[in-house]
Amino acid sequence: MNEYLTSLDRPIEAVRYAGLTVKLLSTGDGTEVIHHTLQEGSRWSMQPQEGWTASESIFITSGSLKVTVDEETKVLSTGDVVSASPIKQGLVFLALEETEFIYISSQPVFQFFSEIVRKNQELAIEVALKDGYTAEHCKRIMQMSMLIGERMELSPGDMCTLNYASYLHDVGKIMIPKSILLKEGPLSEEEWEEMKRHCTYGKELLEATDSPYMRASGTIVEQHHERFDGKGYPNGLQRDEISPLAYIVSVVDAFDAMTTDRPYRKAMSVENAIEELNENAGTMFHPEVVKIFIDLIPEWSKMKQGV
Structure with missing residues (x-):
């Protein structure tokens, strides 16, 4: 238990970019759990890449995001989940208010x-x-x-x-x-x-x-x-x-x-x-x-x- 608590006390690496704050919460066996805070009016995307086979999911913990999927615009709010394995079409999310979500990837992405x-x-x-x-x-x-x-x-x-x-x-x-x-x-x-x-x-x-x-x-x-x-x-x-x-x-x-x-x-x-x-x-x-x-x-x- 002490070892587990110590791991939570370590400094969390954060990256900030154009209205987006990203923090790596956990990593192991290639899987990463990353916390995102997206300011109102800012954007975040998931895009297919050659050779990319990861399973990806986002779970919205607060706020709301607008996204267009298959030419249909949807609004995602607290508790909603988006998953792909692997992603086959590009998605661009727009924060309608300050929004926080957890992004989980089965392949490492944070350092890249x-x-x-x-x-x-x-x-x-x-x-x-x-x-x-x-x-x-x-x-x-x-x-x-x-x-x-x-x-x-x-x-x-x-x-x-x-x-x-x-x-x-x-x-x-x-x-x-x-x-x-x-x-x-x-x-x-x-x-x-x-x-x-x-x-x-x-x-x-x-x-x-x-x-x-x-x-x-x-x-x-x-x-x-x-x-x-x-x-x-x-x-x-x-x-x-x-x-x-x-x-x-x-x-x-x-x-x-x-x-x-x-x-x-x-x-x-x-x-x-x-x-x-x-x-x-x-x-x-x-x-x-x-x-x-x-x-x-x-x-x-x-x-x-x-x-």
């Missing part, structure tokens, strides 16, 4: 998840600091992109890819010299060509990781400065040649950048930024994404104010 989160956070913070932003910029881009994705009824797999791509959209900027990133005056032609390479650098960095989700997001990161009319970079893609996920990140990133103070200029007003989006819908931006985003501006304002 911890490593991915650590890499995500380190990369995002490094980019934000180097580019003159705060880390909240990356979080806002991710949260707003996911809201747009829901309005567009993207698949769970696309939502998972969008989550990573939106958070790490500018990861390639860690390869760009600060003298270019933070230059107060206009960039020279050579400096601008180097700046544009951050899209390709980002794809290369993500494709070199061990995470299938981060690798999949590389294409979105590479395309998020392409334009609807084909005048973007790095490859001059247009219309259907560009991923819908990249169109989403493009609009959210542009609006957040326009309305945020930068080292070389002051923030634009929300009204003027909306006008810019409308004027460039159908040329720079996908018109449908612009329309959806403008409808969601009140949600962006809450995030910007930290509400």
Whole structure:
């Protein structure tokens, strides 16, 4: 009994990421029991992976989650259970309020998840600091992109890819010299060509990781400065040649950048930024994404104010 009580007294390893707190409660023979706390409006997903054979279950201990299964939206509440062995379709859960649940997997996942989160956070913070932003910029881009994705009824797999791509959209900027990133005056032609390479650098960095989700997001990161009319970079893609996920990140990133103070200029007003989006819908931006985003501006304002 003393040995059992001692094991409960050990420090519980916790990981925090974008409204999610994860604690490893127990592990043995490959099985893990993990406690999750998901803040209101945050998301968590279960996705099929090649070679994955685990039995997985979640048991909701408090709060409520919304999930779409076979095109049917369901609300799960305290006491509900979701199980799969193995999971065959992607599921994305949205917390309708602060929600706690226990996740049980017959194969170890916690250390893999911890490593991915650590890499995500380190990369995002490094980019934000180097580019003159705060880390909240990356979080806002991710949260707003996911809201747009829901309005567009993207698949769970696309939502998972969008989550990573939106958070790490500018990861390639860690390869760009600060003298270019933070230059107060206009960039020279050579400096601008180097700046544009951050899209390709980002794809290369993500494709070199061990995470299938981060690798999949590389294409979105590479395309998020392409334009609807084909005048973007790095490859001059247009219309259907560009991923819908990249169109989403493009609009959210542009609006957040326009309305945020930068080292070389002051923030634009929300009204003027909306006008810019409308004027460039159908040329720079996908018109449908612009329309959806403008409808969601009140949600962006809450995030910007930290509400």
